[in-house]
Amino acid sequence: MTTLTVGGQGFRPYDVVVGRGLLARAGERIAPLAKGRTVIVSDETVAAIHGQALSASLEAAGVRTQTITVPAGEASKSFAQLERVLDRLLEIGLDRKDVVVALGGGVVGDLAGLAAALYMRGIDFVQVPTTLLAQVDSSVGGKTAIDTPRGKNLVGAFHQPRLVLADIDVLATLPDKQLRSGWAEVLKHGLICDAAFFDWLAGDGAGGACGDPAALERAVVRSVEIKSAVVSEDEKEAGRRALLNLGHTFGHAVEAELGFEKAALAHGEAVALGCCLAFRYSAREGLCPEADARRVEAVIAAAGLPTRLDQAGTFDADRLLALMAGDKKAEGGALTLILARGIGQAFVAKGVDASSVRAFLIEEGAAG
Numbered sequence: 367m368t369t370l371t372v373g374g375q376g377f378r379p380y381d382v383v384v385g386r387g388l389l390a391r392a393g394e395r396i397a398p399l400a401k402g403r404t405v406i407v408s409d410e411t412v413a414a415i416h417g418q419a420l421s422a423s424l425e426a427a428g429v430r431t432q433t434i435t436v437p438a439g440e441a442s443k444s445f446a447q448l449e450r451v452l453d454r455l456l457e458i459g460l461d462r463k464d465v466v467v468a469l470g471g472g473v474v475g476d477l478a479g480l481a482a483a484l485y486m487r488g489i490d491f492v493q494v495p496t497t498l499l500a501q502v503d504s505s506v507g508g509k510t511a512i513d514t515p516r517g518k519n520l521v522g523a524f525h526q527p528r529l530v531l532a533d534i535d536v537l538a539t540l541p542d543k544q545l546r547s548g549w550a551e552v553l554k555h556g557l558i559c560d561a562a563f564f565d566w567l568a569g570d571g572a573g574g575a576c577g578d579p580a581a582l583e584r585a586v587v588r589s590v591e592i593k594s595a596v597v598s599e600d601e602k603e604a605g606r607r608a609l610l611n612l613g614h615t616f617g618h619a620v621e622a623e624l625g626f627e628k629a630a631l632a633h634g635e636a637v638a639l640g641c642c643l644a645f646r647y648s649a650r651e652g653l654c655p656e657a658d659a660r661r662v663e664a665v666i667a668a669a670g671l672p673t674r675l676d677q678a679g680t681f682d683a684d685r686l687l688a689l690m691a692g693d694k695k696a697e698g699g700a701l702t703l704i705l706a707r708g709i710g711q712a713f714v715a716k717g718v719d720a721s722s723v724r725a726f727l728i729e730e731g732a733a734g
């Protein structure tokens with residue numbers, strides 16, 4: 367088991383505990399934070415598989431608990447579900463000493479975290495991430511949000527959890543597609559700033575993408591270390607935190623274009639494709655060796671993730687560009703992209719020329 371601490375400078379520090387068998391004993395760790403009651407927010411799938419273990423553990427630790435569920439899937443990151451969750455919290459009558467516990471993937475974490483940020487102007491919440499993606503990424507760092515038809519995560523708040531419990535054992539029930547989706551965010555961390563980690567993920571650690579628990583645990587710990595170091599120094603994305611968005615300006619545009627209701631592509635799949643696009647665009651602009659862009663594509667493809675636009679659907683370059691211009695990193699209508707000088711060497715590029723991105727998207731197969 368590994369305990370990492372996030373924060374300490376700009377915001378109150380909290381622990382991220384990574385290990386095995388954590389769910390069954392979660393109550394012991396959550397009880398000191400919950401002076402009153404807890405409400406577990408989960409999705410219907412996760413609640414059916416893991417909900418009972420968490421509520422039993424809370425009750426055994428003397429913490430009263432109730433559960434609210436939302437439908438599984440990206441479509442639950444919506445105004446409608448946010449309103450429903452807030453209304454249920456009011457009906458249950460939580461007060462400011464009570465705690466929301468998010469049990470699920472990034473959808474549940476983002477939605478429950480935002481509800482906790484808004485409820486009575488902010489109450490505590492704990493993340494119990496049950497997808498690989500949520501363990502390596504979304505449960506850490508305090509970004510919470512819902513989607514709108516105009517784009518991903520455009521309505522949200524920074525609200526840090528009080529505790530994160532990442533139990534590797536719960537990943538055993540995760541469908542392969544979701545394991546691969548989480549693996550994309552793991553690979554992203556290597557691509558941003560740790561070439562040796564990327565090499566390990568592509569070689570000895572590759573079993574993680576197929577569910578090997580030892581490789582998964584190491585991948586989760588290293589990912590949380592990387593993410594924690596970044597968000598601890600730049601909570602609200604004034605600078606360096608934007609690096610964690612590698613692959614996301616392209617990826618979020620693809621997700622929005624495909625529609626959040628259908629969510630044909632899982633978030634991590636869109637990020638994998640987005641990382642390939644970011645590296646190929648970097649190579650096209652002479653910023654990054656072609657060989658690195660090719661290697662990124664090969665490693666991502668070997669993990670069973672998409673690398674080309676036509677694997678995701680058919681796209682129009684102008685529609686994708688319009689969505690990219692609405693990204694939260696854009697400044698005065700000018701594009702900000704996370705580009706790379708090589709594997710492990712991502713950087714923030716502001717004022718990127720939209721016409722060159724448009725030409726690139728057309729070269730990549732989007733309609734002009």
Ligand SMILES: NC(=O)c1ccc[n+]([C@@H]2O[C@H](COP(=O)([O-])OP(=O)(O)OC[C@H]3O[C@@H](n4cnc5c(N)ncnc54)[C@H](O)[C@@H]3O)[C@@H](O)[C@H]2O)c1
Nearest residue numbers: 411438439471472473496497499503504509536539540633
């Ligand atoms: N806040 C952040 O920093 C951050 C970071 C990355 C991604 N995100 C967001 O996270 C979301 C994606 O999260 P996700 O990939 O976890 O998707 P998800 O929450 O939709 O979970 C994927 C699917 O797996 C199921 N599932 C979850 N845990 C399971 C388990 N242990 N066993 C069986 N089934 C299980 C869920 O019911 C769901 O159907 C996106 O909305 C993305 O924008 C946020």
Ligand SMILES: O=C(O)C(=O)C[C@@H](O)[C@H](O)[C@H](O)COP(=O)(O)O
Nearest residue numbers: 503507509518519607610611614694
């Ligand atoms: O934590 C961050 O910062 C990230 O960018 C992590 C991303 O993987 C994640 O998908 C995040 O939700 C994207 O944030 P957004 O600000 O682009 O909506």
Ligand SMILES: [Zn+2]
Nearest residue numbers: 551614633637
């Ligand atoms: Zn992401």
